[in-house]
Amino acid sequence: MRVFKNSSILFIVVLALLLSACGGTASPSSSAPTSTPKPAVKHSGQTAAQIVAALKGKGLPITDNFTYDENTDLNKLLGRPNQYTGKVNFRDSRTSYSDAKGADINVSDGGSVEVFANASDAAKRYAYVQAISSSGGLFAEYDYYDNGLALLRVSHELTPNQAKEYEGAFTALP
Numbered sequence: 001m002r003v004f005k006n007s008s009i010l011f012i013v014v015l016a017l018l019l020s021a022c023g024g025t026a027s028p029s030s031s032a033p034t035s036t037p038k039p040a041v042k043h044s045g046q047t048a049a050q051i052v053a054a055l056k057g058k059g060l061p062i063t064d065n066f067t068y069d070e071n072t073d074l075n076k077l078l079g080r081p082n083q084y085t086g087k088v089n090f091r092d093s094r095t096s097y098s099d100a101k102g103a104d105i106n107v108s109d110g111g112s113v114e115v116f117a118n119a120s121d122a123a124k125r126y127a128y129v130q131a132i133s134s135s136g137g138l139f140a141e142y143d144y145y146d147n148g149l150a151l152l153r154v155s156h157e158l159t160p161n162q163a164k165e166y167e168g169a170f171t172a173l174p
Contacts, residue, residue, distance in 0.1 A: 041119055042148025043173065048086035048113040051150055051173065055090075055113075058169040062110065064101065065090035072103045084125065084151075086115040095157040107141055111154040111166065119147060126151050146171045 043051060049067050056062040068087045070078050077083035091100060092110030100109045116122040126145035133141050142154040142163040152170045154163045 040174070042146055043115065043150040044148070046115065046150070046173075048084075048088040048115045048150070051113045051115070051152075051170075052088045052090050054173050055166065055169050058172070060165060060169055061093040062090045063093045064105065066102050066105050068103070074103070082121050082124065083116075084114040084121075085117050086113075088113050092155060092158065092162075094162060095155050107153045108155045108157060111152065114151045114153070116149050116151070119149060122149055122151055123147070129153060142166070144170050 046054075049065070052062060052065050065088050066072075068074075068078055068089070073087060078087055079085060089105040089107065089112045090110045091105050095109055100106065114122075114125065116125065122145060126143060129141075129143050129151070132139050133143055140156040142156070142158070142160075144152040144154070144167045150170075152166060154166045158166075
């Protein structure tokens with residue numbers, strides 16, 4: 001009878017070990033794996049007007065600006081599928097086009113900020129604007145895109161060093 005009793009105890013111990021090794025409940029000291037938070041997309045939650053204000057706040061000589069809506073956008077792109085969701089053109093005091101006002105302010109007067117719903121739309125617009133800008137002449141401009149939700153377009157009237165001031169201020173924004 002003694003052999004039977006020892007065998008029964010041994011069987012129960014082995015069974016208990018097997019069950020606990022097969023993934024019973026997690027011990028209190030174990031923790032669920034955590035995912036690494038994704039970094040925020042640049043310019044997320046910012047309007048075009050807020051970005052222009054931030055550029056001006058960094059000391060750039062923006063003297064006037066105009067925020068477009070779907071009725072005043074001359075390109076008729078604002079709010080359309082895959083196009084910008086916000087647009088502000090601004091005047092830089094160093095350009096020769098300094099007398100433009102309101103909706104008449106053009107990129108050549110200083111620049112423009114366009115904001116998009118997603119980075120893919122912004123990247124497509126950047127590629128499109130770059131293709132036109134590279135043709136030179138009247139369409140030449142400096143364009144900056146930092147893989148975020150905004151595109152900065154700066155007048156060809158500015159010198160390369162002046163345009164770099166905009167680039168540095170823009171890429172430093174969150």
